[in-house]
Amino acid sequence: MPPTMTEMWATMGSTIASFMFIWAIISQYCPYEVRRSFEKYTQRFMSFFYPYIKISIHEFTGERLKRNEAYADVEAYLSANSSKSAKRLKAEMGKDCTKLVLSMDEYERVTDEFRGAKLWWVSSKVVSPTSSMGHYHEQERRYYRLTFHKKYREIITEAYLRHVVKEGKEIRVKNKQRKLYTNSPGYRWSSFKTTMWSHIVFEHPATFETMALEPEKKHEIMEDLVTFSKSKDFYARIGKSWKRGYLLYGPPGTGKSTMIAAMANLLNYDVYDLELTAVKDNTELRKLLIETTTKSIIVIEDIDCSLDLTGQRKKKGEKLSDDDEKKLDKEISWREHKEEGSSKVTLSGLLNFIDGLWSACGGERLIVFTTNYVEKLDPALIRRGRMDKHIGLSYCSFEGFKVLAKNYLNLETHPMFDTIRGLMRETNITPADVAENLMPKSPSYDEEKCLSSLIQALEEAKEEAAKTAGEEFTEKAEKEAMTAGDPVKVL
Numbered sequence: 001m002p003p004t005m006t007e008m009w010a011t012m013g014s015t016i017a018s019f020m021f022i023w024a025i026i027s028q029y030c031p032y033e034v035r036r037s038f039e040k041y042t043q044r045f046m047s048f049f050y051p052y053i054k055i056s057i058h059e060f061t062g063e064r065l066k067r068n069e070a071y072a073d074v075e076a077y078l079s080a081n082s083s084k085s086a087k088r089l090k091a092e093m094g095k096d097c098t099k100l101v102l103s104m105d106e107y108e109r110v111t112d113e114f115r116g117a118k119l120w121w122v123s124s125k126v127v128s129p130t131s132s133m134g135h136y137h138e139q140e141r142r143y144y145r146l147t148f149h150k151k152y153r154e155i156i157t158e159a160y161l162r163h164v165v166k167e168g169k170e171i172r173v174k175n176k177q178r179k180l181y182t183n184s185p186g187y188r189w190s191s192f193k194t195t196m197w198s199h200i201v202f203e204h205p206a207t208f209e210t211m212a213l214e215p216e217k218k219h220e221i222m223e224d225l226v227t228f229s230k231s232k233d234f235y236a237r238i239g240k241s242w243k244r245g246y247l248l249y250g251p252p253g254t255g256k257s258t259m260i261a262a263m264a265n266l267l268n269y270d271v272y273d274l275e276l277t278a279v280k281d282n283t284e285l286r287k288l289l290i291e292t293t294t295k296s297i298i299v300i301e302d303i304d305c306s307l308d309l310t311g312q313r314k315k316k317g318e319k320l321s322d323d324d325e326k327k328l329d330k331e332i333s334w335r336e337h338k339e340e341g342s343s344k345v346t347l348s349g350l351l352n353f354i355d356g357l358w359s360a361c362g363g364e365r366l367i368v369f370t371t372n373y374v375e376k377l378d379p380a381l382i383r384r385g386r387m388d389k390h391i392g393l394s395y396c397s398f399e400g401f402k403v404l405a406k407n408y409l410n411l412e413t414h415p416m417f418d419t420i421r422g423l424m425r426e427t428n429i430t431p432a433d434v435a436e437n438l439m440p441k442s443p444s445y446d447e448e449k450c451l452s453s454l455i456q457a458l459e460e461a462k463e464e465a466a467k468t469a470g471e472e473f474t475e476k477a478e479k480e481a482m483t484a485g486d487p488v489k490v491l
């Protein structure tokens with residue numbers, strides 16, 4: 001005959017009482033090793049009766065104590081979901097330094113519910129002694145522990161944890177302070193550095209709304225970017241790593257760097273500004289790539305100056321604009337740098353960086369190149385599949401001017417706009433020059449003064465263009481006459 005419930009409870013009670021008695025004796029009189037083995041077997045024994053499962057998520061994992069992404073996700077999830085129910089909270093300064101973010105304090109416990117299952121989260125820590133450089137100190141390792149009844153095992157380990165990680169990641173993206181990373185040599189070799197990148201908080205205010213660009217083009221680029229950021233499953237399905245290359249080309253001051261900032265702001269990505277001239281060799285380039293995180297834009301500005309892919313640009317006696325002079329200087333210093341033998345980044349190294357096996361690690365990334373001389377780049381570097389989208393930025397259109405007039409002067413229309421439209425048809429001016437002219441130079445500057453200043457700049461540009469065209473015409477005529485052996489009278 002099976003035992004009754006009362007008999008079962010009585011047996012369990014007496015078993016537990018006997019254990020407690022034995023435990024009291026052992027912990028009082030036995031050595032450490034005996035106590036440890038007793039604890040181990042007791043835990044195994046108790047787990048037969050204990051119907052709950054515990055899962056711990058530690059802040060650091062692995063031998064090299066890498067920060068555990070899952071811990072950060074759980075932390076974000078609990079910060080958002082526990083601040084209403086937890087009684088002890090801790091406050092930390094959040095994004096933009098304007099708001100305090102609340103999260104569970106240590107040893108606090110909160111309850112959660114998922115598809116009818118009740119579960120408990122506890123935040124805790126272990127303190128362990130460590131030694132570094134001969135000094136002993138205590139190191140705290142925090143963790144979260146989840147407890148739930150074993151009958152919910154499947155729901156929790158499959159669906160609930162997936163839900164926590166997904167929601168936590170979304171919260172982290174929303175709350176995270178975006179960063180601008182650089183590998184510039186000045187920052188790199190501090191003795192405590194474990195990473196090759198240095199960073200500051202990324203706070204560029206540019207957006208696509210404030211960019212002077214034709215509306216259709218703006219819309220197309222924004223749509224392309226948003227579609228990319230939502231295409232995780234698509235990329236997985238077609239077997240391609242989740243990244244996209246953009247080539248931004250155009251004359252100086254047409255908004256290439258501004259567009260990169262607008263892209264980062266639109267997608268909420270970090271920016272890695274890669275200075276190729278500071279990279280020693282292909283191995284270092286690969287290391288830099290591996291350290292970049294997901295949801296980021298890797299930028300190589302003025303790619304034509306960073307790799308020896310262009311011909312000797314300045315011919316003897318040729319006069320260059322200030323911007324071109326600056327770029328040529330950079331190119332020459334890069335060549336000298338290379339000639340010294342200190343850098344060995346090659347085109348194939350760069351191609352491997354863009355679409356080799358290593359480039360697949362990290363996921364969700366944009367790679368953006370900018371150049372003023374697209375025609376001089378090696379076709380292998382910019383073929384589709386590497387640089388998937390080529391965006392040409394050019395001189396300011398009247399539509400672009402209207403965006404800038406709205407941004408700078410809050411003007412949507414003005415009688416002087418017609419003159420500006422007419423001049424813009426006849427001559428070229430960069431958005432940077434338009435922006436500079438629309439900028440009030442003193443408190444007494446009103447919109448008329450700014451627009452007059454722009455009209456004057458446009459007229460000067462027109463005159464300059466006519467003069468250059470005249471000079472070119474004369475030079476050509478002289479050359480033709482020289483080759484024909486017939487001196488021409490220059491007027």
Ligand SMILES: Nc1ncnc2c1ncn2[C@@H]1O[C@H](COP(=O)(O)OP(=O)(O)OP(=O)(O)O)[C@@H](O)[C@H]1O
Pocket residue numbers: 210211212213250251252253254255256257258259323371372431432433435
């Ligand atoms: N399309 C644009 N819309 C709004 N502002 C612009 C635009 N283009 C340029 N500007 C203004 O001009 C300044 C210089 O532009 P930016 O640095 O983006 O040019 P760039 O194309 O990167 O030039 P470079 O080839 O010399 O690097 C910006 O700070 C911005 O104020």
Ligand SMILES: [Mg+2]
Pocket residue numbers: 256257258301370
């Ligand atoms: Mg630029």
